[in-house]
Amino acid sequence: MIPPAARPSLAAKARLRFDHASGGYMLLYPERGLALNPTAASILKLCNGELTVDAIVERLQGEYTDRPAPELRQDVLEFLEEMVRRGLLQVPA
Amino acid sequence: MSPAPRPYTLVAELTYACPLHCVYCSNPVDFARHRDVLDTATWRRVLREAERLGVVQVNFTGGEPLLRPDLEALVEEARALDLYTNLITSGLPLERARLERLRRLGLDNVQVSIQDARPAESDRIAGREAFHRKLEVARWVKELGFPLTVNTVLHRENLDRAGEVIALAEELHADRLELANTQYLGWALLNRQTLLPTPAQIESARSVAVAARKRLEGRMEVVFVVPDYYVEFPPACMDGWGRRFMVVSPDGLLLPCLLAHTLPGLSFGNVRDQSVDELWTSSPGLAAFRGESWMPEPCRSCARRSIDFGGCRCQAFHLTGNAGATDPACSLSPDHALVEAARADAARAAPRLVSFKYRSARAPAAG
Numbered sequence: 001m002i003p004p005a006a007r008p009s010l011a012a013k014a015r016l017r018f019d020h021a022s023g024g025y026m027l028l029y030p031e032r033g034l035a036l037n038p039t040a041a042s043i044l045k046l047c048n049g050e051l052t053v054d055a056i057v058e059r060l061q062g063e064y065t066d067r068p069a070p071e072l073r074q075d076v077l078e079f080l081e082e083m084v085r086r087g088l089l090q091v092p093a
Numbered sequence: 094m095s096p097a098p099r100p101y102t103l104v105a106e107l108t109y110a111c112p113l114h115c116v117y118c119s120n121p122v123d124f125a126r127h128r129d130v131l132d133t134a135t136w137r138r139v140l141r142e143a144e145r146l147g148v149v150q151v152n153f154t155g156g157e158p159l160l161r162p163d164l165e166a167l168v169e170e171a172r173a174l175d176l177y178t179n180l181i182t183s184g185l186p187l188e189r190a191r192l193e194r195l196r197r198l199g200l201d202n203v204q205v206s207i208q209d210a211r212p213a214e215s216d217r218i219a220g221r222e223a224f225h226r227k228l229e230v231a232r233w234v235k236e237l238g239f240p241l242t243v244n245t246v247l248h249r250e251n252l253d254r255a256g257e258v259i260a261l262a263e264e265l266h267a268d269r270l271e272l273a274n275t276q277y278l279g280w281a282l283l284n285r286q287t288l289l290p291t292p293a294q295i296e297s298a299r300s301v302a303v304a305a306r307k308r309l310e311g312r313m314e315v316v317f318v319v320p321d322y323y324v325e326f327p328p329a330c331m332d333g334w335g336r337r338f339m340v341v342s343p344d345g346l347l348l349p350c351l352l353a354h355t356l357p358g359l360s361f362g363n364v365r366d367q368s369v370d371e372l373w374t375s376s377p378g379l380a381a382f383r384g385e386s387w388m389p390e391p392c393r394s395c396a397r398r399s400i401d402f403g404g405c406r407c408q409a410f411h412l413t414g415n416a417g418a419t420d421p422a423c424s425l426s427p428d429h430a431l432v433e434a435a436r437a438d439a440a441r442a443a444p445r446l447v448s449f450k451y452r453s454a455r456a457p458a459a460g
Contacts, residue, residue, distance in 0.1 A: 013240030013268050021147045028177035030202045030242050087311050
């Protein structure tokens, strides 16, 4: 479980790149890449090691006004946890 | 003819020269023939044209890419194009100051090969003393803030030490460990009798790797690649011929894989004469096995044809003499007995005294 005050950042091996062919973002890491949907890209762009999980959710709330806050928070947390599990995101203790 | 799909990864083989002599090297056995290497300006153009075509990652490899004095210039060009840059190296010859320069230029990832967890055994495979130097380089990689990939090629002699290799990678704080079983092409095919493991070895190493993957989740990615000889169906070699990967050989051939230019009768254009775009979309060699229309039975009507794309063309040629055959590694291939025979030979566990054929510029004698 990622604490709300944690400040996630991309793992050293992962880099976001705008993909002119698809018009979306990709997360690149050794030998692999993930094509991100717009929501995933918005979340990862905010994972800069400075913003807390709470702050990230708050910013996204401004962007996705039609989503109920608890639901949005839940989705963001699940996504972040999946990224941590894949070793693409770090959450300093 | 199938339309050319979008490529994602450029494998830039900067040179076939290498200080090591690994007995399973994936370079062509006659690599010394390809001496006329591309210059810096041509490589820069290749990077630009590949990126325009959709490529997002570049692996600088070889041979040993550090032998190119213009590696820095190429990393700089690739980063200016916002490509994800990966240096695939033996770690020799490298000074820490050069690695620092590469770091400043934005190189994204460094992959260091380590042949075994033990010094003497590692150096025996590499054909020279290199082990301690490699560990030093791996430590610099981490000290300078790079992510580190450790790649160890597995075979009969080191498979039983998969656990030790994992422990070494952990000690080096690797971000990714590739436990890549030897694929029996090129130099490895020459040394197959010595290198091909028993099924019990594969199984035991695989369970060690699976346990480590679980234990290290989120910290170190552990990849275990089973050799084609021990699977029921072949993997999608290069993710399909001329599909996601493009390889440019040191002398400028645009290829679908590392060894496609060893197949007879295929013509691959050169980036000296044509643009990457032209070659990718209309080179006859790339068109030859792209898509499904070339497939023989049993591939043609097989439900897995869009998963494995018929397997490896080079393996088909080097085992059957026909590059257009179903990969003999596939249990459905009419030539599968060739692979079964090699496996049966490997399963006889008695120690055999077969000497290695080390990679060298002199072509080895046949047989």
